[in-house]
Amino acid sequence: MLIFTCPYCGVAAEETELAAGGEAHLTRFGPGSSDDDFESYLFTRENPKGVHFERWRHVYGCGKWFHAARCTVSNEVFGTYSAQTTEPTAEIRETISKKRPGWSWRDMNGEG
Amino acid sequence: MSDLKNFDGLVSIREIEGQGMLVVRGDFSAPAFREAVCALAGVDFPEQRQAVVRDGRGLLWMSPDELMVMLPRAEASRARADLAAKLADQHALVGDVSDARVHFQIEGRVVRETIAKLAPVDMHPDVFAPGTLRRTRFGQVATAVWLLDERTARVFCFRSVRDYMAKLLAVAADEKSEVAYFQK
Known part of the structure; x- marks a missing residue:
């Protein structure tokens, strides 16, 4: 069972109180973008074994969207952070580096 | 009804x-x-x-x-x-939103247990104190609940699911269903 602490209301909410919102930190390519960019925005997703960043919504609680970092193998939760950011916070990345040295996700890694 | x-x-x-x-x-x-x-x-x-x-x-x-x-x-x-x-x-x-929500007051010795049966919320007295409001779900419906004191809780939900909530609470508080979890 996943338990995320909502960064907006502070509730430790378990999975059934939340709605999954898919991969985090996507850049939207809309009208006027190239076909390749639009296709990858629509369809191309990470499918990592290990560290992953996702969007979740506290749907049965305060209703806010937030970001979460977890391990897809063990379901260990590294932390949650604000939705108003385009990349994981330094604090989250540091936490992950301690627990999963050498991790990487997209073009991010433990050193970067 | x-x-x-x-x-x-x-x-x-x-x-x-x-x-x-x-x-x-x-x-x-x-x-x-x-x-x-x-x-x-x-x-x-x-x-x-x-x-x-x-x-x-x-x-x-x-x-x-x-x-x-x-x-x-x-x-x-x-x-x-x-x-x-x-x-x-x-x-x-x-x-x-007075017409859109309905309130229930539940009162008695096992009020924490009644809530704990229905919601994914830690109702332990050390964690959930009177005066704390929690928005969550009871069974399948969105609900908010707070404790007025150790024996009394106020629960509210959408009026459209009023019947479901009434039955849900009645089942959780069936007189033969006591677990006595929080009395240990």
């Missing part, structure tokens, strides 16, 4: 009539916003996840930008218009 009047179980379940409710969204850090809602409800501004209610009037902290104002139902319509006028120059929203 399932009738709770003669319900006799681990706790008593009573539907609260005449509870008025206003939903208010706005900037919690704005002094004018805080003054306006506090003046209307007659209580202090609630801390995060707190319910400050006295005699059917009060404020519930619903989210970082949403409050529920509790007041007598007869006053709700006028209070909505007055508050909306007061907050007209702010980025705020006021709605009268």
